[in-house]
Amino acid sequence: MKKVILVIIDGLGDLPTPKTPLQAAKIPNINRLAKDGITGILHPLDRFVVPGSDTSHLAILGYDPSHFYTGRGPLEALGLGIQLNPGDVAFRANFATLENGKITDRRAGRVDSATAASLVKYLPKKIDDVEIIFKSSVEHRGALVLRGQGLSSSISETDPHISGEIHQCVPLDNSPEAVKTAAIVNKFTELSVKALSTANENKNRQKKANALLLRGAGEFVPAASFYERFELLGACIAGGALYKGVASFMGMDILMVSGGTGDKNTDLVAKAKATVRAVQGYDFVLLHIKMCDSFGHDGDFEGKKAALEKIDKIIPILEETGASIIVTGDHSTPVSLKAHSGHGVQILVYGGERYDDVKKFDEISCAQGGLGHISGKDIIPLVLNISGKAKKQGS
């Protein structure tokens, strides 16, 4: 049985200005895979639809987001290692600075991770009959979970997104569940501001981390596992909580790599070596690399180009496994737009598939590829075909 490594380079696709970062980058190894393999353009959701990283990963991994996506909150919480129960409502959370009733810094001066973790003890653990679980992650970020009877994610967020007042949480429908949940959220905001404002950790901080902003509410609805659905034993190597959360939602094993931080300084070689080890025990290994998306959001062409050249250097390590290698992205994040876009993203499939005449891995070359235009939902059938696990439809 052929093993498959799926390398997702977050925000890979770009636009020519006049070259794309991929066209400008020296990527001899990735180009060699493209030359020996087959290429095309991937539309993670529908064509020209702008994907989020969350919905795109669900789609690519065979979990149609129109059915399985309930919001970003549960995926972030799972990614931070919080065990969720059915009916839990989870949020993404930011520590922020509140001064005279106004948010003056949405990230509390990017409070350091250790201080944020130390602040968690001041937060309420229970309001009425609802249990409250909070976990901080990197810097100002974290996830909040409400656990109890009769909760709903049909509520507004409290994050003003720009500076201003913390928004009141309001129910988005007339259900008693939404009314109850909104009331709990508002009580939580009030109690947490009170407790954090007097916390020792905040005494000498110029930008106090004295408020929590909530967004991305979602109810946790468990799903059948990746193995149950596709009979593929899957593992995920990723730095960011969201990607670990997506894999955890599917019951994949999350392999931790020291130095695999999910930021621009991530240790790619360590992640590649972990992928090589994982291939021995798993049928399918997802290797997620975030840095290109971050450079895209920053509008940093040279940064994105250099990141691609760094990624190119780990390809020979992955090739040692003899596994089939798929390289693609979850969406385009063009540096000229500093945002996700609806442009399809290039894909190559190396090993175990047909080949085409395309010799380079970039946005323009791959549009000539033998895979043509494919959709996120085509990826798992593609993987099953390569691995010899595809089931015949009919007789």
Ligand SMILES: [Zn+2]
């Ligand atoms: Zn993304």
